[in-house]
Amino acid sequence: MSAGHTAVTSPATAPVVAEPVIVCDTPQDECGVRDVLDRLGDKWSVYVVVELASGIRRFKELQRAIPGGISQRMLTLTVRRLERDGLVKRTVFPTVPPQVEYELTEMGHSLTHLVKALADWSIAHRPAIAASHEAWDTAHQDSDAR
Amino acid sequence: MSAGHTAVTSPATAPVVAEPVIVCDTPQDECGVRDVLDRLGDKWSVYVVVELASGIRRFKELQRAIPGGISQRMLTLTVRRLERDGLVKRTVFPTVPPQVEYELTEMGHSLTHLVKALADWSIAHRPAIAASHEAWDTAHQDSDAR
DNA sequence: CCGTATCCAACTAGATACTG
DNA sequence: CAGTATCTAGTTGGATACGG
Numbered sequence: 628m629s630a631g632h633t634a635v636t637s638p639a640t641a642p643v644v645a646e647p648v649i650v651c652d653t654p655q656d657e658c659g660v661r662d663v664l665d666r667l668g669d670k671w672s673v674y675v676v677v678e679l680a681s682g683i684r685r686f687k688e689l690q691r692a693i694p695g696g697i698s699q700r701m702l703t704l705t706v707r708r709l710e711r712d713g714l715v716k717r718t719v720f721p722t723v724p725p726q727v728e729y730e731l732t733e734m735g736h737s738l739t740h741l742v743k744a745l746a747d748w749s750i751a752h753r754p755a756i757a758a759s760h761e762a763w764d765t766a767h768q769d770s771d772a773r
Numbered sequence: 774m775s776a777g778h779t780a781v782t783s784p785a786t787a788p789v790v791a792e793p794v795i796v797c798d799t800p801q802d803e804c805g806v807r808d809v810l811d812r813l814g815d816k817w818s819v820y821v822v823v824e825l826a827s828g829i830r831r832f833k834e835l836q837r838a839i840p841g842g843i844s845q846r847m848l849t850l851t852v853r854r855l856e857r858d859g860l861v862k863r864t865v866f867p868t869v870p871p872q873v874e875y876e877l878t879e880m881g882h883s884l885t886h887l888v889k890a891l892a893d894w895s896i897a898h899r900p901a902i903a904a905s906h907e908a909w910d911t912a913h914q915d916s917d918a919r
Numbered sequence: 920c921c922g923t924a925t926c927c928a929a930c931t932a933g934a935t936a937c938t939g
Numbered sequence: 940c941a942g943t944a945t946c947t948a949g950t951t952g953g954a955t956a957c958g959g
Contacts, residue, residue, distance in 0.1 A: 660888055753808065
């Protein structure tokens with residue numbers, strides 16, 4: 628195609644977009660990304676999904692396994708929400724003392740694939756992000772905070 | 774066999790785990806999923822990334838394009854954070870009036886692939902989740918506080 | 920046009936105590 | 940053991956006004 632000629636409107640000339648820019652059809656409607664994020668974006672849901680990905684867990688087991696120490700209240704809320712979403716199945720055994728088991732549903736398991744992808748990306752780019760942080764902080768230590 | 778009598782130890786018998794249960798090596802350390810989620814889990818970051826996936830945008834363009842109407846404050850905070858993370862590149866043109874352009878970095882573009890995966894999952898499972906919600910609500914409209 | 924600063928409302932999450 | 944209820948602290952996000 629013809630070389631650069633009239634880039635009147637914007638100072639930027641090259642689109643630079645290397646990839647096919649995959650996203651979605653309707654930028655105005657957030658395509659549904661928000662849905663998943665509203666589900667996993669909270670503080671604990673991911674931990675529960677990750678732990679449950681390894682198998683069936685009881686309430687207390689779940690609580691102990693989750694790093695950071697989740698409170699009973701938050702674990703209950705999180706697990707209830709996941710159950711309502713159909714990602715987790717809750718089974719109550721009418722024993723004494725009571726026993727409740729949690730496990731991922733099929734849909735819940737399919738989510739673990741996404742979580743895995745997220746983790747992979749995170750680990751792969753962690754050094755780059757850390758470097759970017761340092762560069763930014765260095766460049767802004769005078770004008771920014773303090 | 775015997776009726777509900779002594780199911781003391783563990784009522785669950787079969788592991789039921791169909792998939793290879795892919796997640797990560799260290800369940801105790803959240804594997805790094807939290808990192809990405811802390812980045813995308815907020816209210817606006819994803820919208821910015823999605824919009825920027827289509828090309829270079831100016832501040833005002835970004836603000837107008839984002840559904841729901843983001844405030845200047847939040848757009849600034851969001852975009853600054855993404856810049857610090859190395860996902861977005863910010864270019865200032867010393868013109869009058871000032872002009873600032875935002876675009877995804879290479880790393881930012883790689884993130885759009887994840888966002889796409891998230892969107893796909895969301896759209897694919899949206900009906901199932903909605904159905905689950907309805908079922909749950911119906912089953913709990915009596916015992917739960919509406 | 921592109922922000923920054925300040926104040927304030929809303930939501931989220933923790934600690935604690937109590938129930939079945 | 941597995942929750943529920945209540946109260947409170949911390950964080951997030953919006954509105955507005957002002958500055959470069």
